[in-house]
Amino acid sequence: MTDYRAPIKDAMFALRHIGQLDDLLATELYSHVDAETVATVLEEQGRFMQEVFAPLNASGDREGLKWSPEGVKTPEGFPAAYQKFVDAGWQGLGAHTDFGGAGFPEAVAAMANEFDIAANGALSMCPGLTTGAIECLQAWGTEEQKEVYLPKLVTGEWTGTMNLTEPQAGSDVGLSTTKAVKQDDGTYLVTGTKIFISFGDHDMAENIIHLVLARLPEAPAGTKGISLFIVPKFLVNDDGSLGARNNVKCVSIEHKMGIHASPTCVLSYGDETGAIGYLVGEENQGMRAMFTMMNSARILVGIQGVALGDAAYQKALAYSQERLQGRKIGGDSKEPAPIIEHPDVRRMLLFMKSNIEAMRALIAYNASALDLERALEGDEAQRWGEIAELLTPVTKAWCTDVGVEVTSTAVQIFGGMGYIEESGVAQHFRDMRIAPIYEGTNGIQAMDLVGRKLGIRMGAVVGDFIAGIRSLDSDLAAAGDGFESIRANLADAVSSLDETTQWVMTNGLADPLQALAGATNYLRLFGTVTGGWLLARQALAAKGEIDAGSDDVAYLGAKITTARFYAEQCLPLAHGIAQTARAGAGALYEVDATTLESV
Amino acid sequence: MNVVVCVKQIPDPADPGALDPNTKTLKRDGKLILDESDSYGVEMALQLVDAAGSGEVTLVSMAPNGEVSGLRTALAMGAAKAVLVSDDALAGSDALGTSKVLAKAIARAGEADLILTATESSDGYTGTVPEQIAELLQLPSVTFAKEIAVDGSTLKVQRQTEAGYDEVECPLPAVVSVTAGVVEPRYPSFKGIMAAKSKPVDQVTIADLGIDAASVGWAGAGQEIVEIAQAEAREAGTIIEDDGEAFAQVVKFLDDLKVV
Numbered sequence: 001m002t003d004y005r006a007p008i009k010d011a012m013f014a015l016r017h018i019g020q021l022d023d024l025l026a027t028e029l030y031s032h033v034d035a036e037t038v039a040t041v042l043e044e045q046g047r048f049m050q051e052v053f054a055p056l057n058a059s060g061d062r063e064g065l066k067w068s069p070e071g072v073k074t075p076e077g078f079p080a081a082y083q084k085f086v087d088a089g090w091q092g093l094g095a096h097t098d099f100g101g102a103g104f105p106e107a108v109a110a111m112a113n114e115f116d117i118a119a120n121g122a123l124s125m126c127p128g129l130t131t132g133a134i135e136c137l138q139a140w141g142t143e144e145q146k147e148v149y150l151p152k153l154v155t156g157e158w159t160g161t162m163n164l165t166e167p168q169a170g171s172d173v174g175l176s177t178t179k180a181v182k183q184d185d186g187t188y189l190v191t192g193t194k195i196f197i198s199f200g201d202h203d204m205a206e207n208i209i210h211l212v213l214a215r216l217p218e219a220p221a222g223t224k225g226i227s228l229f230i231v232p233k234f235l236v237n238d239d240g241s242l243g244a245r246n247n248v249k250c251v252s253i254e255h256k257m258g259i260h261a262s263p264t265c266v267l268s269y270g271d272e273t274g275a276i277g278y279l280v281g282e283e284n285q286g287m288r289a290m291f292t293m294m295n296s297a298r299i300l301v302g303i304q305g306v307a308l309g310d311a312a313y314q315k316a317l318a319y320s321q322e323r324l325q326g327r328k329i330g331g332d333s334k335e336p337a338p339i340i341e342h343p344d345v346r347r348m349l350l351f352m353k354s355n356i357e358a359m360r361a362l363i364a365y366n367a368s369a370l371d372l373e374r375a376l377e378g379d380e381a382q383r384w385g386e387i388a389e390l391l392t393p394v395t396k397a398w399c400t401d402v403g404v405e406v407t408s409t410a411v412q413i414f415g416g417m418g419y420i421e422e423s424g425v426a427q428h429f430r431d432m433r434i435a436p437i438y439e440g441t442n443g444i445q446a447m448d449l450v451g452r453k454l455g456i457r458m459g460a461v462v463g464d465f466i467a468g469i470r471s472l473d474s475d476l477a478a479a480g481d482g483f484e485s486i487r488a489n490l491a492d493a494v495s496s497l498d499e500t501t502q503w504v505m506t507n508g509l510a511d512p513l514q515a516l517a518g519a520t521n522y523l524r525l526f527g528t529v530t531g532g533w534l535l536a537r538q539a540l541a542a543k544g545e546i547d548a549g550s551d552d553v554a555y556l557g558a559k560i561t562t563a564r565f566y567a568e569q570c571l572p573l574a575h576g577i578a579q580t581a582r583a584g585a586g587a588l589y590e591v592d593a594t595t596l597e598s599v
Numbered sequence: 600m601n602v603v604v605c606v607k608q609i610p611d612p613a614d615p616g617a618l619d620p621n622t623k624t625l626k627r628d629g630k631l632i633l634d635e636s637d638s639y640g641v642e643m644a645l646q647l648v649d650a651a652g653s654g655e656v657t658l659v660s661m662a663p664n665g666e667v668s669g670l671r672t673a674l675a676m677g678a679a680k681a682v683l684v685s686d687d688a689l690a691g692s693d694a695l696g697t698s699k700v701l702a703k704a705i706a707r708a709g710e711a712d713l714i715l716t717a718t719e720s721s722d723g724y725t726g727t728v729p730e731q732i733a734e735l736l737q738l739p740s741v742t743f744a745k746e747i748a749v750d751g752s753t754l755k756v757q758r759q760t761e762a763g764y765d766e767v768e769c770p771l772p773a774v775v776s777v778t779a780g781v782v783e784p785r786y787p788s789f790k791g792i793m794a795a796k797s798k799p800v801d802q803v804t805i806a807d808l809g810i811d812a813a814s815v816g817w818a819g820a821g822q823e824i825v826e827i828a829q830a831e832a833r834e835a836g837t838i839i840e841d842d843g844e845a846f847a848q849v850v851k852f853l854d855d856l857k858v859v
Contacts, residue, residue: 037796052786084786087785087786088786
């Protein structure tokens with residue numbers, strides 16, 4: 001089985017050419033960071049993940065978790081590996097410097113997150129959730145709450161969770177019924193049941209800080225009546241030491257298709273005495289607080305697409321170089337050839353490689369937009385914030401859908417062996433499959449894109465974005481040989497995107513059902529074209545480096561080839577996807593629900 | 600307690616290496632990393648300084664093109680400073696030439712109570728440099744250490760052997776080679792990486808060390824690589840179908856190898 005290797009060179013390339021690294025580091029906010037340190041940090045974090053997290057990926061999947069009334073036991077080696085992660089200080093990479101974080105750009109943290117997810121998709125869920133808790137408290141916690149919780153969360157000594165879902169409240173959080181009642185001392189007693197709480201209990205850290213959505217008595221119905229609470233597993237004494245066990249219990253864990261080593265908990269709050277909670281932000285403003293971290297949380301899930309896709313790709317590539325089957329087409333040798341010599345295997349490998357690099361670039365771009373929003377002021381900050389808003393649902397949904405396809409393609413390359421667990425590649429496919437579902441299903445993301453994001457500034461943001469893609473045409477024309485098909489296919493694809501965007505906006509205003517019926521396909525179109533644009537920009541950057549005399553011609557040349565493959569084999573699909581996005585709701589509702597039953 | 604650790608920066612073993620057909624030596628013009636076999640010495644040195652409660656760890660290295668990437672890794676682990684010898688005249692140095700340079704660099708690094716090395720590098724494998732350094736510095740040489748303790752001015756070493764280990768004592772300072780795998784090297788922490796950026800690396804040439812160019816590099820090499828050949832491809836293994844008697848074949852196989 002191939003050992004995972006963190007793609008540090010390509011991450012740095014994406015950061016420099018798409019992730020606006022130089023612009024970020026020129027801002028006051030990131031003036032304490034320099035490019036050389038970014039490279040060193042990615043190298044060391046990548047090595048750590050290769051050597052500490054990755055070796056536990058397959059064993060954690062096989063062993064799984066053990067539940068008992070005392071709590072959840074993680075697989076062999078997990079607590080020790082997590083402790084090393086804490087010792088090394090990786091949790092704080094993107095956290096603000098006020099409470100011990102390193103204050104690195106989110107774009108850099110995103111590349112580092114790719115490595116930890118690829119190394120161990122299940123284990124890396126835990127720091128990912130802690131990051132969400134940190135961001136939420138940074139934005140909404142009182143000074144006292146920040147002092148109490150942030151330092152330990154930023155080191156990773158304590159971990160965080162997000163408690164939204166209840167049995168009757170999934171995508172529709174407004175249906176949640178968990179109650180919170182204010183006490184005389186200003187704390188709240190929380191009672192209710194939350195489900196699907198990742199790392200809701202485990203044995204890797206001394207305390208777990210649950211962020212819980214709950215409803216006050218007399219609160220308005222729906223999302224307007226939801227408040228956010230800190231409910232620690234162990235209460236924290238005034239001197240910072242751990243006090244009494246709070247009345248929150250993990251009553252069971254789920255048996256899942258993948259991420260077997262990530263405990264998905266049913267948490268019961270306040271069975272006996274009521275769980276003590278502390279209000280975060282204002283009463284009934286819980287959804288607002290949740291939205292603060294939504295962009296980065298959704299990008300983080302998008303990263304799972306590129307991360308697990310690349311982990312699976314690395315295995316598939318190695319297998320295709322070793323596995324001897326059939327003769328090379330047009331070759332002289334009568335000996336069996338490595339399957340990488342067969343055109344269809346090449347097609348699959350390039351499909352994977354090009355989409356992985358497109359996803360990585362999209363993530364770098366989207367995260368850097370969040371960073372620039374934070375680092376700049378006035379109109380510029382607003383402009384980047386709008387781009388981040390526009391792209392985030394695309395990053396989440398497109399990268400996870402493509403991630404499923406890429407990991408599935410890896411299984412295909414392994415042939416029958418891919419379906420056998422020992423190959424290790426099936427695990428990536430299983431682990432990947434949750435990502436289009438959680439953190440807002442991809443259907444929800446598509447509705448967000450079509451229903452909310454296209455309309456930002458009366459459509460001017462998406463209009464500018466599409467114009468930006470078109471404006472690359474002159475550079476592609478000037479690049480000449482080898483760029484013809486990139487230029488032609490990108491021009492066609494962006495026209496499809498442009499026309500379809502206008503169709504969706506026009507018809508969506510008149511009849512939302514028409515636009516929402518094609519929303520998922522529209523998002524797919526948006527992602528496909530954006531991916532092609534970002535690969536074309538990387539190809540131009542690679543050509544620039546070659547022309548400037550770089551000796552890394554093999555890597556840079558492959559960037560151009562990869563962009564060309566994508567332009568020739570992925571971008572032409574945009575035209576067809578555009579048709580499906582504009583098909584409207586007619587056929588969906590001409591049948592009534594009972595007609596859909598098979599007879 | 601001050602400990603000097605000799606560390607080598609080598610091409611990443613995970614990347615396919617290449618030999619220069621003209622010089623018959625490993626191409627080392629790309630980025631170099633800390634030789635994993637040296638990370639044990641660095642870790643042991645950090646533990647000894649911690650245990651002593653004072654002093655620091657200084658790195659000594661010789662590398663082309665002023666390469667510091669591998670040194671930065673060891674500095675991020677916790678070493679305080681480094682001496683790097685980088686000089687075009689050093690290309691082609693054999694083990695003795697390397698030892699001459701490192702001995703001078705160790706002297707430049709300041710008063711040392713102990714000098715640690717790996718038993719051999721992962722790219723050259725001559726395994727003779729530690730003893731040569733000791734001889735050049737006129738210090739005791741202890742090899743294959745699996746555990747090191749300091750008692751006053753006496754060094755106590757558990758020296759690994761095929762059968763077990765010897766307990767060896769010698770006065771300090773001394774040159775000790777550390778066996779790979781005997782301690783668990785720490786990972787550089789994020790804070791360590793940031794701190795390493797500003798730790799001093801004393802970059803010197805052979806002139807700075809008072810070394811005659813004729814005594815090192817190709818000019819001074821007393822050994823020559825006369826031929827390089829492709830390693831033989833590994834042959835396919837034998838598959839034994841277990842019909843209930845496979846254990847006997849396994850025992851015979853091990854017996855033939857004379858390992859049981």
